[in-house]
Amino acid sequence: MTARPPAAVPASWWLPRGIVALRVRIFARVNGEQTLTLPNAAYGPDVFERVYAHPAADGRSAGAALSDLFWYWLSPGPEVHQEHLEPGPRYDDVAATTRRILAGDSAGHAAAAARVFARLLDTVPATRVSLVRLRDLVMPAWAEFAYELVFREPCPPRARELITAHARDVISALKCTGLRHPRRRARLTAYLRERVAAGDVPHALPASLTPAEQVHYLQGTFFNTAVVQLSEATAHVLLALARHRRVQDRVAADPDDDRYLTRVLDETMRLYPLFGIAHRITTGTIPLDADTALPAGSVVCFSYPDYHATGYERPDEFDPDRWAGQSAKDAHHIPFGVAANRPCPAWRISPIVMRAAIREVLRRFRLDSTASHTRSLPNRAPCLLLPRHLPPRPRRLAARRALVRSRDKAEDVTRGVRQLLLGTVMVLHARRQRPAARYFAAHPAGSPPPPGSCPVARPEDEST
Ligand code: HEM
Numbered sequence: 314m315t316a317r318p319p320a321a322v323p324a325s326w327w328l329p330r331g332i333v334a335l336r337v338r339i340f341a342r343v344n345g346e347q348t349l350t351l352p353n354a355a356y357g358p359d360v361f362e363r364v365y366a367h368p369a370a371d372g373r374s375a376g377a378a379l380s381d382l383f384w385y386w387l388s389p390g391p392e393v394h395q396e397h398l399e400p401g402p403r404y405d406d407v408a409a410t411t412r413r414i415l416a417g418d419s420a421g422h423a424a425a426a427a428r429v430f431a432r433l434l435d436t437v438p439a440t441r442v443s444l445v446r447l448r449d450l451v452m453p454a455w456a457e458f459a460y461e462l463v464f465r466e467p468c469p470p471r472a473r474e475l476i477t478a479h480a481r482d483v484i485s486a487l488k489c490t491g492l493r494h495p496r497r498r499a500r501l502t503a504y505l506r507e508r509v510a511a512g513d514v515p516h517a518l519p520a521s522l523t524p525a526e527q528v529h530y531l532q533g534t535f536f537n538t539a540v541v542q543l544s545e546a547t548a549h550v551l552l553a554l555a556r557h558r559r560v561q562d563r564v565a566a567d568p569d570d571d572r573y574l575t576r577v578l579d580e581t582m583r584l585y586p587l588f589g590i591a592h593r594i595t596t597g598t599i600p601l602d603a604d605t606a607l608p609a610g611s612v613v614c615f616s617y618p619d620y621h622a623t624g625y626e627r628p629d630e631f632d633p634d635r636w637a638g639q640s641a642k643d644a645h646h647i648p649f650g651v652a653a654n655r656p657c658p659a660w661r662i663s664p665i666v667m668r669a670a671i672r673e674v675l676r677r678f679r680l681d682s683t684a685s686h687t688r689s690l691p692n693r694a695p696c697l698l699l700p701r702h703l704p705p706r707p708r709r710l711a712a713r714r715a716l717v718r719s720r721d722k723a724e725d726v727t728r729g730v731r732q733l734l735l736g737t738v739m740v741l742h743a744r745r746q747r748p749a750a751r752y753f754a755a756h757p758a759g760s761p762p763p764p765g766s767c768p769v770a771r772p773e774d775e776s777t
Pocket residue numbers: 395396397408411534535538539540542543546582587588591592647648649650651654655656657658659663664
């Protein structure tokens with residue numbers, strides 16, 4: 314258990330940290346003892362890079378207890394989510410489809426992002442200050458964007474609502490701020506099933522998947538991962554700008570200058586990488602040093618925050634200017650993963666569309682936040698939006714800032730307890746269901762299941 318803090322330290326400070334530490338221990342135990350986390354005190358960033366890029370670090374799901382938890386969170390259809398497919402022809406087919414759907418010219422993607430954000434921001438009052446949670450604010454816009462990528466047509470409100478409800482449910486469960494709502498997710502599956510059956514998707518879907526799996530593929534990769542990741546990343550950048558007034562003013566002074574905004578994005582994703590860890594299961598021996606090797610079947614967790622903290626002066630400081638004299642390519646900076654081992658297929662498009670979205674926000678609003686900024690962002694980034702044309706009212710603003718700060722601190726305490734409880738419930742539930750273990754027991758070589766035989770529990774059957 315966590316050590317009790319000195320009596321003089323206020324509970325709002327120690328409780329969330331103590332709970333986070335306890336949660337980390339619970340999740341570490343899920344994986345058992347054959348797990349290695351890199352970098353660590355013995356093996357530094359160079360070993361991290363070498364092992365991550367090693368050809369034998371290529372197992373994705375089979376053989377790691379941690380996979381049961383991820384599959385549980387990502388259901389329905391985790392067995393065909395690109396992130397979790399084992400290497401092989403099905404993976405190649407799925408990855409090629411994702412690349413095709415994401416293809417397109419940068420200007421077109423940026424224009425689409427600016428358009429969906431302009432539509433979203435038209436709904437935010439322009440005559441008064443609004444208090445929002447940035448992640449909730451931006452998610453419907455990214456839902457529309459993802460819909461347009463897949464269907465190549467404007468997103469109807471019903472689809473936007475279904476996608477947003479689904480993505481919100483996945484991310485709340487992943488962060489243990491809420492339980493899963495399988496029925497909510499199933500509503501999007503049903504909608505997509507109809508659209509795919511009607512031939513409404515203008516892209517060739519992976520031929521190696523059954524129609525039901527094609528639906529799950531679209532749902533997992535585009536209407537969960539794309540929406541969640543773009544929403545989280547955008548919320549991080551906007552919150553960083555809201556908390557660093559001078560940086561924000563510099564971006565707003567020349568919003569079309571890509572260079573400085575790119576530095577802000579690079580620094581935000583360095584300090585707040587979306588992935589805490591990525592894991593792989595080794596399929597062959599990987600040397601760690603002259604005397605030690607990782608045997609096949611080991612689970613390796615690659616810690617992004619720890620790697621991103623190595624090789625920099627003042628690594629805990631948010632300083633976009635550190636990128637003025639150095640290229641992100643030459644630094645310990647892998648927000649989209651490593652090129653040699655299944656990097657993010659959206660590594661090119663994501664910064665382009667995020668810059669367009671952020672510009673659109675800054676054109677209309679000044680941002681201000683006194684809320685805490687952590688990598689996992691369980692507070693969903695509370696922030697004040699001040700319409701740019703409104704005259705400043707410093708005393709009113711000071712009162713609102715104080716309110717944002719105290720509400721965030723109070724929520725931090727109750728949220729921490731809630732996360733611990735819900736996280737434990739979900740870990741135990743995932744352990745009982747063992748979706749990945751059951752799937753691989755039925756399909757030992759990661760072979761595709763015959764249609765209708767998938768042993769992964771259907772979301773409707775589950776009791777959360
Ligand atoms: C700023 C936004 C994003 C960030 C920071 C991000 C980050 C990452 C990272 C670090 C990985 C690699 C993890 C690993 O090594 O296991 C990854 C993989 C992946 N990402 Fe993203 N991502 C973002 C947006 C997106 C979007 C928009 C999509 C939409 C399709 C997407 C789809 C995927 C998929 C399918 C994978 C698995 C790749 C594979 O295993 O082949 N991501 N992402």
